[in-house]
Amino acid sequence: MTTKYTPDHEWINIEDHEAAVVGITHHAQDALGDVVFVDLPEVGKTFAKGEIAGVVESVKAAADLFMPVNGEVVEVNEALRAEPALANTDPLGNGWFFKVRVSNMADFDELMDPPAYDALLKTL
Amino acid sequence: MVPFGGYDMPVQYAGGIMAEHKHTRTAAGLFDVSHMGQVVLQGADAAAALETLMPVDVIDLPMLKQRYGLFTNANGGLLDDLMITRRPDDIFVIVNAGCKVQDIAHMQAQIGTRCEVIPQPERALLALQGPQAVIALSRLNPEVAKLTFMTGGFFSLDGIETFLTRSGYTGEDGFEISVANAEAVALARKLLAQPEVKPIGLGARDTLRLEAGLCLYGHDINTETTPIEASITWAIQKVRRAGGARAGGYPGAAVIDKQLLEGATRKRVGLISTERVPVREGAKIVDADGKELGIVTSGSLGPTVNQPVALAYLATSHTAVGAQVFALVRDKRVAMTVTTTPFTPHRYYRG
Numbered sequence: 440m441t442t443k444y445t446p447d448h449e450w451i452n453i454e455d456h457e458a459a460v461v462g463i464t465h466h467a468q469d470a471l472g473d474v475v476f477v478d479l480p481e482v483g484k485t486f487a488k489g490e491i492a493g494v495v496e497s498v499k500a501a502a503d504l505f506m507p508v509n510g511e512v513v514e515v516n517e518a519l520r521a522e523p524a525l526a527n528t529d530p531l532g533n534g535w536f537f538k539v540r541v542s543n544m545a546d547f548d549e550l551m552d553p554p555a556y557d558a559l560l561k562t563l
Numbered sequence: 564m565v566p567f568g569g570y571d572m573p574v575q576y577a578g579g580i581m582a583e584h585k586h587t588r589t590a591a592g593l594f595d596v597s598h599m600g601q602v603v604l605q606g607a608d609a610a611a612a613l614e615t616l617m618p619v620d621v622i623d624l625p626m627l628k629q630r631y632g633l634f635t636n637a638n639g640g641l642l643d644d645l646m647i648t649r650r651p652d653d654i655f656v657i658v659n660a661g662c663k664v665q666d667i668a669h670m671q672a673q674i675g676t677r678c679e680v681i682p683q684p685e686r687a688l689l690a691l692q693g694p695q696a697v698i699a700l701s702r703l704n705p706e707v708a709k710l711t712f713m714t715g716g717f718f719s720l721d722g723i724e725t726f727l728t729r730s731g732y733t734g735e736d737g738f739e740i741s742v743a744n745a746e747a748v749a750l751a752r753k754l755l756a757q758p759e760v761k762p763i764g765l766g767a768r769d770t771l772r773l774e775a776g777l778c779l780y781g782h783d784i785n786t787e788t789t790p791i792e793a794s795i796t797w798a799i800q801k802v803r804r805a806g807g808a809r810a811g812g813y814p815g816a817a818v819i820d821k822q823l824l825e826g827a828t829r830k831r832v833g834l835i836s837t838e839r840v841p842v843r844e845g846a847k848i849v850d851a852d853g854k855e856l857g858i859v860t861s862g863s864l865g866p867t868v869n870q871p872v873a874l875a876y877l878a879t880s881h882t883a884v885g886a887q888v889f890a891l892v893r894d895k896r897v898a899m900t901v902t903t904t905p906f907t908p909h910r911y912y913r914g
Contacts, residue, residue, distance in 0.1 A: 472574075472575060472579050472580055472581075472766070473579050473580055473581040475839070475841060475864040476839050476840050476864070478840070478893070494893065496840070496841050497580075498580045498581060498766065498770060498841075498863055498864060499575075499766050501841070501843065
């Protein structure tokens with residue numbers, strides 16, 4: 440199991456824990472609608488789990504992007520900055536937001552696995 | 564669905580706000596705006612009576628012509644904005660959903676003895692907007708194509724009786740159609756069956772009117788803003804201004820006439836940015852030194868303009884077209900330029 444989910448509808452893929460990939464889920468992009476702007480964190484900056492690391496804005500709303508684990512940002516998706524609609528068209532792929540070096544694997548273990556996230560979606 | 568003016572309204576349909584916005588600008592969009600208040604004023608004195616509530620020429624409004632109106636308070640602030648149409652047997656008024664209860668009470672209290680104020684909750688309102696609206700609607704009755712902007716008439720649309728005007732809230736050509744509730748769904752289905760027409764939600768209605776530079780009551784105008792501050796002095800005809808034949812005689816006339824003469828200390832303007840970050844309602848506007856100049860009252864990325872656009876109240880010193888200001892978004896400065904509105908040209912059909 441390399442992908443987990445947060446209650447804020449973000450996903451994190453930890454295939455490479457030196458550069459775990461973070462994005463928003465299908466549900467999040469669908470709720471936001473047309474994404475027109477993303478504010479991405481600075482590379483090299485360290486965040487605590489739950490801290491606001493960026494912002495994603497659609498025509499109708501602005502939503503905070505939370506850091507899913509404690510860690511340091513090692514890369515941001517410049518393609519997404521140039522074409523924010525990637526967050527709608529390919530949220531789990533080319534629409535990723537940033538990569539993070541995970542400082543504590545226990546943070547990852549605490550997140551929801553796919554069945555748990557699916558169960559959360561069913562309650563909405 | 565979201566709560567709006569006491570109704571559950573769709574923000575968007577399947578296509579999303581951006582697609583709905585662009586569809587309305589290129590083809591035709593159908594909006595259910597039945598939440599708005601429809602009221603008729605009956606009696607020989609109705610036009611003169613309505614004039615006592617606003618700085619607007621109602622008496623000289625020609626038959627089947629429509630005009631923008633403003634209810635004012637004693638301070639010259641705006642209680643609501645509305646559309647007024649003179650019809651053979653009455654004055655037909657459309658007011659905002661969120662204001663309709665108080666508007667009706669206001670009219671009944673102030674002019675209820677001079678004319679009959681009759682709310683029409685039994686009628687729905689559909690807006691068909693966009694450059695192809697006339698093509699679609701003409702299939703139901705070709706006569707509608709003869710109307711020009713801000714005129715109206717009674718039309719049977721494929722057997723359904725309506726009163727409609729060539730007007731709207733998008734900056735595009737289009738129609739607003741008043742129809743009995745009982746026949747509204749059937750009419751909506753007939754319109755949606757036209758190949759040009761798609762349903763459009765509240766989200767695109769807001770971005771369309773914003774690009775068209777049109778005020779949203781409760782946001783861009785309210786009881787604290789005068790028509791001069793709101794930059795809608797064009798709605799005040801000469802005949803109602805100081806020196807005119809029917810000057811004054813409405814709430815707040817002294818304040819409004821003084822401001823018409825001397826100007827106001829703040830004014831509503833359009834702002835456009837070359838950056839990408841949307842500047843939204845509530846964002847503060849500052850000058851290069853960080854001195855506060857005013858506040859954004861509506862703002863979004865304009866889907867047609869493809870740039871962030873906003874309406875804002877600014878200190879009059881910084882309202883000249885081309886003035887450079889900064890919006891504060893999450894404590895960061897976003898450069899913006901004062902610009903003329905509409906942001907997208909109006910494309911009304913004037914004949």
